[in-house]
């Protein structure tokens with residue numbers, strides 16, 4: 020925190036500073052004008068250098084994607100009709116009739132793919148660096164819930180287009196909820212008579228899941244702010260040889276030039292936000308290009324009684340499990356995986372975040388990741404099979 | 410810590426047990442339809458999803474069905490001969506074989522007017538959007554590297 024950002028000796032309190040605060044406040048122009056009114060300086064607090072690196076920005080990029088999904092999703096609901104007779108047609112109508120309708124759907128679809136890549140990378144970063152260690156266990160658990168919610172949003176999203184893949188996905192959900200016992204009743208086709216299951220899935224996707232996601236995202240961010248970003252699990256060059264941090268050999272005399280370089284290297288959170296704006300532009304450009312070049316497909320209106328489709332890549336690993344152990348395997352393995360994720364901060368008993376101390380959990384995590392990739396690849400080569408006893 | 414491991418163990422075993430018991434009561438999907446109409450619809454979906462073995466089974470079943478109502482069987486028979494050699498032609502024959510529209514919601518009336526596959530066509534709008542996309546990525550890269 021910059022000293023001039025703390026007006027402790029201002030008798031009128033923080034809200035009534037008589038002196039201009041900080042460089043940004045003092046500067047004229049749009050930035051200064053906005054800062055004076057929106058107190059943008061609030062975000063200029065210092066953060067460790069590693070907080071502004073790509074791998075520690077993946078959570079933020081995920082958040083930016085969630086924002087793009089929200090905006091494009093709200094726009095798409097203006098064209099979508101969540102009843103079985105109309106859903107498939109209304110999605111196709113959206114892609115053909117309104118100006119840029121196909122691009123709108125494409126951006127939503129491709130952002131959903133990108134968000135899963137960044138989410139998985141973020142989870143892997145947090146796991147690898149042991150950032151779930153005390154006192155961040157709760158934030159890891161919130162993260163597990165966020166991952167589950169994102170999975171549920173992806174799943175309900177694929178059901179909405181109501182083609183063969185959607186229909187079979189929903190049938191699998193119904194079968195799985197039957198296995199889940201009383202918990203599954205709420206999501207079964209027996210509950211909510213009078214409303215089509217598709218319509219209820221749509222309300223989950225449009226309202227229920229986003230609201231819960233927002234709640235947990237808020238808690239996630241609050242805890243990151245309160246607890247600060249976790250330290251790196253290894254020593255940085257600067258910590259090993261403080262003078263070396265500016266590029267000179269360790270022990271070199273401090274000169275005017277290298278002390279300036281040090282000041283320039285101060286890392287603040289507003290730089291993190293600026294980077295996120297940059298990543299946001301880049302991601303939006305990417306999904307726009309993908310939406311134009313590769314508009315997402317949609318199949319014909321579904322037919323009951325056959326199983327001919329595979330799930331999207333996010334769930335592909337589950338498909339192998341189903342091929343071997345049917346729906347029961349799906350329920351058991353996803354539950355186990357969820358429990359394992361929950362257990363991570365409690366079974367990793369290493370006192371530090373150091374990679375060496377956490378060898379075995381890193382190996383275990385790596386093996387699970389390899390197993391999931393193997394299961395997914397196996398599912399791509401397997402022929403679609405029947406899991407519902409049709 | 411040991412207590413937590415124990416609790417996790419108990420939860421895991423309960424979940425497996427509950428799942429195991431529930432499966433005994435699980436409902437095993439529907440029976441195969443007997444009417445040609447549903448069978449041809451299934452064959453169409455199978456072709457669209459490139460499962461030709463299933464499509465062949467369904468077409469054979471449809472031809473042998475005792476309930477051919479709503480289906481032009483001569484077209485289905487023509488399609489049967491083409492399944493292995495000309496998938497597109499077989500698909501289109503099967504679609505024509507269904508007397509539209511039926512009570513089944515499968516034949517939503519507007520369906521043929523809205524194509525299934527939007528594709529990149531290289532229109533001026535699309536080219537403009539691609540340029541915009543490139544500029545956005547460039548601007549993003551610049552902002553990231555300068556921040």
Ligand code: HEM
Nearest residue numbers: 075076077078079081082150158159162163165166248249
């Ligand atoms: C919608 C999904 C998610 C969003 C938007 C999100 C966002 C963020 C952001 C912005 C940060 C700050 C640091 C960074 O960007 O790397 C962060 C940190 C963190 N996230 Fe997430 N996250 C999500 C899901 C998850 C998941 C799935 C997990 C793990 C199961 C997780 C666990 C954590 C933890 C423990 C931290 C603190 C890390 C530290 O202090 O180094 N998050 N998250």
